Amino acid sequence: MGAETPIRFVVGSRQVLAVPRRLIKVTHSLEQLVAGTCRALPELADDADGYRVLSAPADAVRPLFVNHPALIPGGVRRYRRHYIAMDGGFESYMAGFSGRTRSTLRRKRRRFADAGGGKLDVREYRGGAGFDAFLQAALPLSRATYQGRYLGAGLPDTPGEQAMLRDAAAEDRLRAFILFLNDEPASYLCLPVEGETLVYAWLGYHPETAHLSPGTVLQLAALERLFAEQRFRFFDFTEGEGAHKALFGTASVEAASFFLLRGRAANRLLLGALEAFDGSVATARRVAERSGALAGARRLLRR
Numbered sequence: 001m002g003a004e005t006p007i008r009f010v011v012g013s014r015q016v017l018a019v020p021r022r023l024i025k026v027t028h029s030l031e032q033l034v035a036g037t038c039r040a041l042p043e044l045a046d047d048a049d050g051y052r053v054l055s056a057p058a059d060a061v062r063p064l065f066v067n068h069p070a071l072i073p074g075g076v077r078r079y080r081r082h083y084i085a086m087d088g089g090f091e092s093y094m095a096g097f098s099g100r101t102r103s104t105l106r107r108k109r110r111r112f113a114d115a116g117g118g119k120l121d122v123r124e125y126r127g128g129a130g131f132d133a134f135l136q137a138a139l140p141l142s143r144a145t146y147q148g149r150y151l152g153a154g155l156p157d158t159p160g161e162q163a164m165l166r167d168a169a170a171e172d173r174l175r176a177f178i179l180f181l182n183d184e185p186a187s188y189l190c191l192p193v194e195g196e197t198l199v200y201a202w203l204g205y206h207p208e209t210a211h212l213s214p215g216t217v218l219q220l221a222a223l224e225r226l227f228a229e230q231r232f233r234f235f236d237f238t239e240g241e242g243a244h245k246a247l248f249g250t251a252s253v254e255a256a257s258f259f260l261l262r263g264r265a266a267n268r269l270l271l272g273a274l275e276a277f278d279g280s281v282a283t284a285r286r287v288a289e290r291s292g293a294l295a296g297a298r299r300l301l302r303r
Contacts, residue, residue, distance in 0.1 A: 002048030007075065007259065007270060009277050016277075019270055021049040021261065028055045030083055030197055030236040033253050038064060041260075050261035055081055055239045058254040071260040074271030075278075078256045082249030084235035090227035096250060105220055108213045112181070115212055121180040122221045131169035134176040135162065138188040141178075145204030155190065155202050168192060175226065179205075179218040187214035189222050196233035198226060200245075219248060 002022035009017040026039055038060035041051055050071060056064065058078060065073050084093070094102060113120040125134035139155055148154025156162055168174040175198065179187040187205035191198045205214040226232060237245040239257055246252075261267040 002045055002050075005052055007274065009274065011281055021259075021267075021270075022047055023050055023052040023259070024048050026051055026053045026056075028057070028255070029194060030081070030234050031195070033057055033081060033255055036060070041068065044262075049267065050259060052257075052259055054257045055255040056257070058256050061256045061258070065260075068260060070263055072263050072267055072271055074259050074261065075274050076256060076258040078254065079239065079241045080246075080252040081239060081255040082237040082241070082245040082252045084223070084237075084248065084250050086227060086232050086235060090224050093223070093227060093250070101247075105216070109217050109220065112179075112212045112214065112217045116181050120217070120221065121183070122218065123178050123180065124222075124225060125176040125178070126169065126172070128166050128170035131166050131174065131176060134178065134188075134190070137178055137185050138176075138190070141185040141188055141206055142202075142204055144206060146207060147202075147204045153202070154204065155188070165190075165192070175222075177218060177222045177225075179214055179221065181209055181212070181214070186212070187218040189218055191222075193232075196231070198232050198235045200235065200237045215244065219244070223248070 002024050004020050005023040005025070006018035006020055008015050009019075024042060024044065026041060028037075028039060032039065033055055036057045036059065038056050041053075041064075044050070053064075061076070065071075086093075097105070109120060125131060135155070139157060142148045142154040142157075145154060156165065165174060169176070173193040175191040175193065177189045178185050185206070186209045188203065190202040192201050193199070203215060203219075205218075223235070226235070237249055239255060259271065261271060
């Protein structure tokens with residue numbers, strides 16, 4: 001059965017338009033992606049408009065299109081899926097950074113600690129009761145973050161979603177952290193556990209603390225604790241690229257996300273419009289990068 005899923009027209013991180021379709025989501029785990037395994041598409045339900053395929057191995061995209069000629073592909077986005085191979089200790093992980101980067105990370109940690117009276121206040125939350133305490137502190141922060149206000153990527157705030165995460169925490173399938181500044185939440189990180197993989201699912205920081213790099217400081221502090229558990233094989237930064245993921249990741253694999261819709265006229269028009277829109281945005285971005293206007297555009301979009 002398909003679930004209503006918006007096909008978004010986005011500039012930077014701002015949504016301009018969203019057209020709903022009932023889609024079956026087909027996701028790929030990091031283990032499947034590293035192994036080059038593409039999931040078979042489930043049967044297309046009568047009420048579904050098609051599929052939303054996420055993080056498929058890049059080499060499997062073309063054969064998938066060929067094997068489903070009645071479906072229209074669109075919205076293809078290729079990217080590197082970054083991850084950390086956690087087969088060594090934290091010291092070994094840190095040794096993978098350049099000396100300059102290690103120095104920068106230490107300086108950011110020290111600066112944040114100094115702003116809080118000289119001590120770094122990172123709190124970890126485990127179990128069902130711990131997750132409730134995490135939500136109580138992190139939800140107000142999530143609603144104030146850029147991710148929560150503009151990207152629809154804040155912490156889940158519906159009872160059903162929260163109950164699922166609480167159950168996962170009770171079964172030791174979730175890790176959650178908050179970085180505090182003067183006893184106030186400054187940044188949060190929430191990581192579901194899938195097998196031996198930590199999933200980089202929810203993160204955010206208070207915009208008023210951005211100058212102190214709270215997301216970077218919390219990421220490194222959380223990784224130190226997670227490496228110490230010696231339980232996990234991967235830290236999966238999931239789909240999409242970004243400087244943060246590239247900085248902390250130790251490896252990456254090429255992936256692709258896309259839509260496959262029924263061959264109806266309305267769907268052809270929709271995916272054609274999406275391709276034209278994304279093409280115009282990409283062209284404008286290249287022009288802005290050459291002219292130096294991109295930084296100003298990003299500031300405008302964040303207002």
